[in-house]
Amino acid sequence: MKTYNEGLGSRMFDVFNYALMVALCVIMLYPLLNTFSISLSDPDLIAQGKISWYPQGFTIDGYSFIFQSNDLLRAYKNTLIYVLVGTxxxxxxxxxFSYPLSMGNFVLRKPLTIFVIITMVFGGGLIPTYMLIRNLHLLDTLWVIVLPGALSAFNIIIFRTFFQEIPKELRESAYLDGANDMKILFRIYMPLSKALLATFALFGAVGFWNMWFEAMIYLNDMRLHPIQMLLRRMIVELKDMNDHGGLQRYVEMHNVNPKNIKMATVIVTILPILFVYPFVQRHFVTGMLVGSVKG
Incomplete structure (x- = not known):
């Protein structure tokens, strides 16, 4: 009887878990499906609020407006450059930075680790950061996007901990064979860290892809704006179409609901990340677990 109760409890727990996962999937997928449906649906039905998770009617005028402009291709190109260089x-x-911190005989290991941890607690603030970047002449350049986020205290701690778990005998053996630290890092440590690198490459790529606040603050040249700034500009213009005559005329001539254009821009913006993630997600769990046991 005891075994039966344990089996029943285990099955009930599994059913609850499956039901919870299905509910979470529905909750997370619905906004995406709703956005996609609105981008393709009839403008009148959108205005009546009848669109839920599938399109009603059909129009691609929202996508036509986006792709007829050179701004989209330029923004995509800028974003790809920021993502690739930044990641x-x-x-x-x-x-x-993490490799020497993983070595027990490194003299500056403790003070540098303390310095890294301090940066997780204290920050200079927006205005001092802007003044520093301006004085370094980084405004309206590629580097103003990729350099400030190039080093993260969280990433350094995870990388250091993972490097510490690699047997030190590998490094000592490489030393005996005449290898220096650069060769050891790039020929031994990096190949052994593929799951970790893939995971944090995904984190970095998504972070740079979604970056818009830094571009809004530091990039005055619209030719350098990433795709997220194009999305923000499109949403702002749709709120006040009197400031953008071309957009207003397009909406009136094609009988397009502004939400068609807005949601089409959202879909075009997030589509590349949705396609890339499935190819990297198999490394996601492994990369998050490795290096996280020891402090």
């Missing part, structure tokens, strides 16, 4: 720089600098 590579982030992984490279984090690895270079």
């Amino acid at each position: 590579v720089l982030q992984l490279l600098l984090t690895s270079l």
Whole structure:
């Protein structure tokens, strides 16, 4: 009887877990499906609030308006540059900084670790940061986007902890074979850290892809704006179409609901990340677990 109760409890727990996961999936998928449906639905039905999780009627005028402008291609190009350069720089600098901190005989290991932890608690603030970036002549450049986020205290601690778990005999053996620390890092440690690198590459890429506040503050040249700034500008213009005659004329001529254009812009903005994530997600759990046991 005891075994039966334990089996029943286990099955009930599994059913509850499955039901909870299904509910969470529905909750998370519904806003995406609703956004996609509105981008393709009939403007009159949108105005009546009849669109839920599937399109009603059909129109691609919202997408036509987006793709007829050169702003989209330019914003995509800028974003891809920021993502690629920023992610590579982030992984490279984090690895270079974390490697010596993982070595027990490194003289500055403790003070540098304390310094890194302090940056997690205290920050200079927006105005001092802006003044520093202005004095470094980084405004309206690629580097104003990729450099401030190139090193993260959280990433450094995770990388350092993971490097500490790699057997030190590998490093000592490489020393005996005449390898220096740079060769050890790039030929031994980095290949052994593929899951970790893939996970934090995903984090970095998503962070740079979604970055808009930094662009709004530091990039005055609209030709350098990323895709998220295009989305923000589109939403602001749709709220006050009198400030953008071309958009107002397009809405009136094609009988397009402004939400068609707004939701189409959202879909175009998030689509690349949705396609990339499934190829990286198999490394996600492993990368989050490795290096997180020891402090």
